[in-house]
Amino acid sequence: MFGSVFSGGVIKKAFEKGLVEIHVHDLRDFAYGKHRQVDDRPYGGGLGMVLKPEPVFRAVEKVKCKHEASIVLLSPQGRKFDFHMAQRLSKLQQVILICGRYEGLDERVVQCLATEEVSIGDYILTGGETAAMVVIDAVARLVPDVVGKANSVKYDSFYEGMLDFPQYTRPRQFKGMKVPEILFSGDHKKIEHWRRKKALEKTWLIRPDLLKKRNLSPEDKKILDEIRTEKEGKKNESD
């Protein structure tokens, strides 16, 4: 599963350059007995199987290095994964991601082994692997030099606490839709202002919660006032 996702693109290059390492471990390698059983029926009865604690504890003890590490349990019950969490994890030497299956893991893993429980959203996946891939991808691209200067993460959504501005490429006109004229003006200052305004406008319309969390510069406040006035003007015209 992991090989297919990380065998191309920016993340593959990061592995090749030695900027990021990823090791996948099979819990069965840490299970004892003839059948190397990693799961069992839940105490108290009920449907499904639960991952046993011993193989998970053994696996983490084996792979944990002395560096500052986070032992993340992927779980729908965890704190919601976001850009800030990705930034924090990207600064650590090691992140151990524990993937659950079936009904989940024995609660002792949650209580005594994991240092944090992380969810990628309010829905249930069949296993933690897909969630781990999301976390690895988002964290790895924040490690310095993984993403080249040309695609600097600084211009991505969330980096500055707002959404990215709209991007256009050739053709100049497509199905009657034109690329905004300003982008051909060659006036870099005006283009920068337009992009900032579009980014603020999109954030204000779709994710106002992001704007509430950030300290707006006087310049951004001025642009936002401009946007509000324009929108109110349009609304009054249509009324």
Ligand code: SAM
């Ligand atoms: N019974 C569990 C519950 O309701 O909390 C769900 C178990 S789920 C079917 C199996 C595993 O998938 C979980 O242990 C977890 O590792 C992973 N998983 C499912 N949804 C997830 C999510 N939204 N975020 C992170 N991991 C998730």
